[in-house]
Amino acid sequence: MLNRFLLWGILAVSAAWCAGPKWVNLLNGKNLDGWETVNDGFWNVLSDGTLVGQRDMRTAEHQAWIYTKKEFGEFELEVEFWTRARGNSGISILDTSRGHFSFGPQFERMKTPSHVGYEIQISFGYPDEYTTGSIYNFVKAKPGAERENDWNTMNIEHRDGMVRVKLNGILVAEWARDSDRATRGPIGFQLHDKYSVVMFRHPRIREFNK
Numbered sequence: 001m002l003n004r005f006l007l008w009g010i011l012a013v014s015a016a017w018c019a020g021p022k023w024v025n026l027l028n029g030k031n032l033d034g035w036e037t038v039n040d041g042f043w044n045v046l047s048d049g050t051l052v053g054q055r056d057m058r059t060a061e062h063q064a065w066i067y068t069k070k071e072f073g074e075f076e077l078e079v080e081f082w083t084r085a086r087g088n089s090g091i092s093i094l095d096t097s098r099g100h101f102s103f104g105p106q107f108e109r110m111k112t113p114s115h116v117g118y119e120i121q122i123s124f125g126y127p128d129e130y131t132t133g134s135i136y137n138f139v140k141a142k143p144g145a146e147r148e149n150d151w152n153t154m155n156i157e158h159r160d161g162m163v164r165v166k167l168n169g170i171l172v173a174e175w176a177r178d179s180d181r182a183t184r185g186p187i188g189f190q191l192h193d194k195y196s197v198v199m200f201r202h203p204r205i206r207e208f209n210k
Helices: 002-019
Strands: 035-038 042-045 051-054 064-068 075-083 087-093 118-124 152-159 162-167 170-176 187-191 197-207
Touching: 051 064, 051 187, 075 087, 075 118, 087 152, 087 197, 118 152, 187 197
Parallel strands: none
Antiparallel strands: 035 064, 042 051, 051 197, 064 187, 075 152, 075 197, 087 118, 087 187, 152 162, 162 170
């Protein structure tokens, strides 16, 4: 009997080890606790837990962002997203500037999040050479994985010196991490311009300890 209990214990520990780190939700489904907004974006959480971002078309300029207050090192991030036709958004990782230079009088293109950390592009027909899933300024996404006029799932992994992006389960981009860039930072969601409308749901993350 003791051997049987011992075997069950070993199997339970093995199962937990194989499962890896636990997923943690980045949104509480009710409000923006744990997040901070940057610039003039309107962000709110709908009754079903979906995060919606949009701009005031009369006054908006440059970029707007929303960032997690917490920072992350090695991790896997998964989130579903939707944007309007010809929409432009993105997901920022490892951006220690937190979008500070992406708007207003301090705007400086070479210090925007895609130049400080990494920006994973979200685009639905926006006229840009970097399509959805691209690691902006580094590598263009492989085509054919995006679902038009629908929700898509993005998986971003920063681990073991690599940044990897999957779109709807398909690996579309990967890049060796730049040694000059930070190894830890917040997660950010972008409103690119005054026409931006974007939705995110079920954002979750799991961290890997080194």
